[in-house]
Amino acid sequence: ANLVLLPGDGIGPEIVAEAEKVLKFIASEHGHEFDITTGEIGGCAIDAYGDPLPEKTLEPCRNADGILLGAVGGPKWDDPNAKTRPEVGLLKIRKELGLFANLRPIKPYAALIDASPLKKHIIEGVDILFVRELTGGIYFGDSRSWEENGETVATNEMTYRTSEIERVVRVAAKAAQTRNKHLTSVDKANVLEVSRLWRKTAENVVKKDFSDLKYDVVLVDAMAMHLISRPRDFDVVVTGNLFGDILTDEGSMLPGSLGLLPSASLGEDGPGLYEPIHGSAPDIAGKGIANPLATILAAAMMLRHSLNLIEEADRIEAAVESVLNAGHRTADIAAGGKSLGTVEMGEKVL
Amino acid sequence: ANLVLLPGDGIGPEIVAEAEKVLKFIASEHGHEFDITTGEIGGCAIDAYGDPLPEKTLEPCRNADGILLGAVGGPKWDDPNAKTRPEVGLLKIRKELGLFANLRPIKPYAALIDASPLKKHIIEGVDILFVRELTGGIYFGDSRSWEENGETVATNEMTYRTSEIERVVRVAAKAAQTRNKHLTSVDKANVLEVSRLWRKTAENVVKKDFSDLKYDVVLVDAMAMHLISRPRDFDVVVTGNLFGDILTDEGSMLPGSLGLLPSASLGEDGPGLYEPIHGSAPDIAGKGIANPLATILAAAMMLRHSLNLIEEADRIEAAVESVLNAGHRTADIAAGGKSLGTVEMGEKVL
Ligand SMILES: CC(C)[C@H](C(=O)O)[C@@H](O)C(=O)O
Numbered sequence: 001a002n003l004v005l006l007p008g009d010g011i012g013p014e015i016v017a018e019a020e021k022v023l024k025f026i027a028s029e030h031g032h033e034f035d036i037t038t039g040e041i042g043g044c045a046i047d048a049y050g051d052p053l054p055e056k057t058l059e060p061c062r063n064a065d066g067i068l069l070g071a072v073g074g075p076k077w078d079d080p081n082a083k084t085r086p087e088v089g090l091l092k093i094r095k096e097l098g099l100f101a102n103l104r105p106i107k108p109y110a111a112l113i114d115a116s117p118l119k120k121h122i123i124e125g126v127d128i129l130f131v132r133e134l135t136g137g138i139y140f141g142d143s144r145s146w147e148e149n150g151e152t153v154a155t156n157e158m159t160y161r162t163s164e165i166e167r168v169v170r171v172a173a174k175a176a177q178t179r180n181k182h183l184t185s186v187d188k189a190n191v192l193e194v195s196r197l198w199r200k201t202a203e204n205v206v207k208k209d210f211s212d213l214k215y216d217v218v219l220v221d222a223m224a225m226h227l228i229s230r231p232r233d234f235d236v237v238v239t240g241n242l243f244g245d246i247l248t249d250e251g252s253m254l255p256g257s258l259g260l261l262p263s264a265s266l267g268e269d270g271p272g273l274y275e276p277i278h279g280s281a282p283d284i285a286g287k288g289i290a291n292p293l294a295t296i297l298a299a300a301m302m303l304r305h306s307l308n309l310i311e312e313a314d315r316i317e318a319a320v321e322s323v324l325n326a327g328h329r330t331a332d333i334a335a336g337g338k339s340l341g342t343v344e345m346g347e348k349v350l
Numbered sequence: 351a352n353l354v355l356l357p358g359d360g361i362g363p364e365i366v367a368e369a370e371k372v373l374k375f376i377a378s379e380h381g382h383e384f385d386i387t388t389g390e391i392g393g394c395a396i397d398a399y400g401d402p403l404p405e406k407t408l409e410p411c412r413n414a415d416g417i418l419l420g421a422v423g424g425p426k427w428d429d430p431n432a433k434t435r436p437e438v439g440l441l442k443i444r445k446e447l448g449l450f451a452n453l454r455p456i457k458p459y460a461a462l463i464d465a466s467p468l469k470k471h472i473i474e475g476v477d478i479l480f481v482r483e484l485t486g487g488i489y490f491g492d493s494r495s496w497e498e499n500g501e502t503v504a505t506n507e508m509t510y511r512t513s514e515i516e517r518v519v520r521v522a523a524k525a526a527q528t529r530n531k532h533l534t535s536v537d538k539a540n541v542l543e544v545s546r547l548w549r550k551t552a553e554n555v556v557k558k559d560f561s562d563l564k565y566d567v568v569l570v571d572a573m574a575m576h577l578i579s580r581p582r583d584f585d586v587v588v589t590g591n592l593f594g595d596i597l598t599d600e601g602s603m604l605p606g607s608l609g610l611l612p613s614a615s616l617g618e619d620g621p622g623l624y625e626p627i628h629g630s631a632p633d634i635a636g637k638g639i640a641n642p643l644a645t646i647l648a649a650a651m652m653l654r655h656s657l658n659l660i661e662e663a664d665r666i667e668a669a670v671e672s673v674l675n676a677g678h679r680t681a682d683i684a685a686g687g688k689s690l691g692t693v694e695m696g697e698k699v700l
Pocket residue numbers: 087090091245540541571
């Protein structure tokens with residue numbers, strides 16, 4: 001299998017290095033050939049090529065079976081007047097590879113449940129899969145700004161078409177069929193025309209092909225509340241790009257350990273893109289203390305979803321869980337206690 | 351002073367009735383003349399006039415000193431194919447009266463801190479004032495839908511102009527000056543052009559006229575996380591209409607008691623609109639068990655902000671606090687324990 005690693009910026013290279021060791025170990029143990037290449041994306045690509053996603057990086061990704069990304073961005077590339085920004089690389093790779101469905105599982109680890117900001121009786125048993133639309137909506141709609149009556153006006157369009165909604169709802173509904181058969185669609189249909197199309201389309205898809213599911217719709221503001229007050233009531237949650245950005249980040253706080261959450265971005269066919277959901281953490285970059293577990297779990301997701309190596313994925317996930325159960329912690333989840341460095345944590349998993 | 355009450359739908363009439371008693375009591379005790387009239391908005395106005403905000407309701411509001419709203423909406427008016435909806439009345443009154451700044455204080459009551467879904471060490475000491483832009487952004491931008499290549503496309507425009515951003519940032523910055531002198535502006539400037547205008551404009555306002563404030567900017571997805579993990583780090587938070595809708599609702603869960611949170615919507619001059627932030631709760635409407643405290647606190651906010659009756663507002667707020675400290679609870683905050691009805695709770699406050 002062809003795998004592309006895109007370490008990116010900040011702690012990216014350190015954490016991807018640990019995931020790479022795990023992938024190589026799995027390959028040798030299970031007799032697979034992983035042909036691993038590395039590319040540049042984000043700030044490091046701006047530095048090297050003046051482009052956060054040069055064709056040199058994109059081309060091998062197009063032909064890959066799976067892509068593992070670290071993180072992009074940092075203060076060095078934060079100048080609002082800069083010609084381009086690291087995030088542009090991220091948005092472009094999603095669009096170019098047609099990665100329209102972003103899957104984010106939110107499931108607390110028993111060993112870390114005390115780290116949740118939520119009370120135990122609320123967080124216990126939570127198991128949500130967010131499916132966020134990733135290549136449409138206001139992220140990719142037209143934008144303009146102009147001068148009018150001596151002031152500036154700026155606008156972005158939030159646009160969805162039937163087919164864009166249908167395909168991501170299908171991904172979510174199929175996932176729900178393999179889980180607790182409960183699908184929730186989130187919109188703002190009481191205010192937005194685009195949400196009314198979302199609601200109607202989602203309902204049609206579910207009625208037609210997924211009538212075995214329990215299905216409900218929730219407004220985005222209400223969902224922001226329910227996610228804190230009764231997160232156990234949800235199974236699969238599907239929503240648009242912007243609402244998904246906000247709600248998945250809110251949801252990522254629930255387990256109390258951002259450093260453990262992976263995500264997968266999938267298209268119709270072609271490679272999937274896998275990454276930890278945390279950022280590039282420039283403040284701790286190069287110190288060897290970043291938590292590699294989310295990236296290792298992202299590698300496991302890659303084996304599962306893009307290479308269909310279920311047993312191998314299970315093995316990695318079990319290793320992470322047992323490392324946590326054994327009490328091993330990186331600084332971010334040590335709650336002030338004893339902690340391991342990035343490489344040591346990677347070794348524990350190996 | 352001219353006051354207009356708009357009880358609305360569901361539990362609206364029951365809770366506004368209790369607030370009205372409190373207002374009348376305050377008037378007689380402190381020797382004020384409150385000329386109180388009542389109007390219809392939302393579903394009940396659709397039933398009576400086929401319009402969720404008829405001119406008959408709007409006209410007295412224009413000439414009022416303050417407006418107290420209950421809540422609008424309910425399953426009866428939920429048909430997606432209906433000609434109009436209760437929420438349209440709410441959006442229209444905001445726009446018609448130029449109520450561009452929505453103020454939502456988030457401050458837990460000591461007596462109810464155990465009801466918070468967040469752990470005590472996180473929620474204790476939280477005191478946030480959200481200032482949400484209320485008459486612009488995607489709520490009021492152009493919207494369209496059309497057929498294209500055999501499918502439907504729908505779009506909403508998120509638009510802001512310099513002056514709209516400036517005036518709401520000013521309201522927030524002034525509020526911060528009377529509080530802990532810390533202002534946070536929330537946007538999505540790494541993706542949206544309209545957010546880049548927001549960020550630039552907000553920074554200019556603060557630099558020019560509010561250099562005494564500590565000022566920072568946070569992305570909306572990050573804010574959705576911080577609000578749960580470290581809410582104590584914020585004082586005044588200003589943001590656009592849609593982000594404010596989501597974040598204030600998320601924030602409203604923090605104190606663990608939705609039934610206690612009021613909000614104020616203010617314009618440049620003219621009357622302010624005051625309301626509880628909870629909805630019309632059709633499931634418990636007419637049962638006499640709704641919590642009237644948020645509406646009573648909204649009435650206190652009206653006295654403070656629109657009538658400049660500070661002492662009177664203080665008195666109402668102190669009464670609510672002492673009623674809670676004495677252990678009185680309506681069903682929503684009783685945690686299964688003994689509870690009072692709507693009228694009984696109103697009497698306790700009186
Ligand atoms: C970096 C940013 C453009 C990106 C987004 O908003 O999609 C990030 O927040 C994410 O969720 O992956």
